[in-house]
Amino acid sequence: MTVGKTLPAISLLVASTLLGNGTALAEKKYGPGASDVEIKVGNIIPYSGPMSSFAIMGKTEEAYFAKINAAGGINGRRIKFISYDDGYSPPKSVEQARKLAEGDEVLLLFGALGTPGNVAIQKYLNQRKVPHLFVASGGTRFGDSKAFPWTMGWQPNYQSEGRIYAKSILANQPTGKVAVLWQNDDSGRDWLKGFRDGLGEKVDMIVADRSYEAGDPTIDSQVVSLFNSKADVLVALSGPKASAQAIRKVAELAWKPTFYLVNTSSSIANVLKPAGLENSRNIISTDFLKDPADPAWKDDGGAKAYNAFVAEYLPGTDGTDRNVVYAYSLAQTVVKVLEQCGDDLTRENVMAQAAKLKEFAPDMLLPGIKINTAPDDYFPIQQMQLKTFDGSTWVRTGEVLTGEVGHQR
16 A cells, blocks of 8 residues: 555545534534533522422522532533522513523523413513423413413423312212312412313302412411301312411311312421421322322332432432422423433424423322423323322322323323
């Protein structure tokens, strides 16, 4: 072999390699908030105000992303988590969303908490084509892929949950008299609609309903009014603070209704303990997440990974708090989407990958429940299981159920 023949061959090989590398580099696509080294993720949480018990969610998500970064990030890129307080005030939610989208120029907003605030920012984010992902609310409107293609919910929607409670009541107390406490905002109205629709022709079982405002200092008068209705079933479609107050007042009145409580207010740490564990005995709720306090999960791989995370990244935090479990699972889901994005970190591809989740099971989802999405299906989780509080922990009962709102699988 002569040198004259070898050099051109080597040159051709080197040129081809460089061209190949150049093509690979050219295939990297970045939108606002993304680069070779960083992905900016925005978030809005009520760190103050009437729903400040949810502040732990933002802290949990920050800790989870710190864990991901410590392991090398996502495809070599660190997550920069930017989380702002809106005090559960829609005008403040709008202000913070604008700051994240236009000032910080995040790639996406993720896990913004609360129905009223997310309703306030939904149109704005869709107009700007900023991914509004995995909204921390069960508002049914957050799964409307046609009207709002840049917004996607995460948890089972409130109308589905309301229907599940109606199914349970119709099956177990078909002649019961029902009283309903509900929060006077989009979330409360969504739960109430699902519950009423679920009762169907037996909606007249509702003998009284009373609303309250999220910022009300007390809901004692509403509970007393519902007690006076002589109802034997109470359905509390209420936030954590109001729910704890309702549980205490019901006990104070020596009222013994069959008590249904929405899953967002089923935290033992933040609701049942403040209300009194004995006062909370026999309350019925729903869930789609594992309860770390349940001995059934002591040998579960997912629960072990969760507990190890809390011990290392959230020392001193009550890992049995349902809000911590929720935020951990939510963060795992957005990490999965960003992993699927690969080197195409544009806002368009973020939404495309969010709509391609198949049989994804974060560590703390209950068995039999998995996340699935599609371009025409923005309801990632659609199933729940009833549970009853026994005075110390929640005990799951019956089969996994669906409330039949959203696309069915």
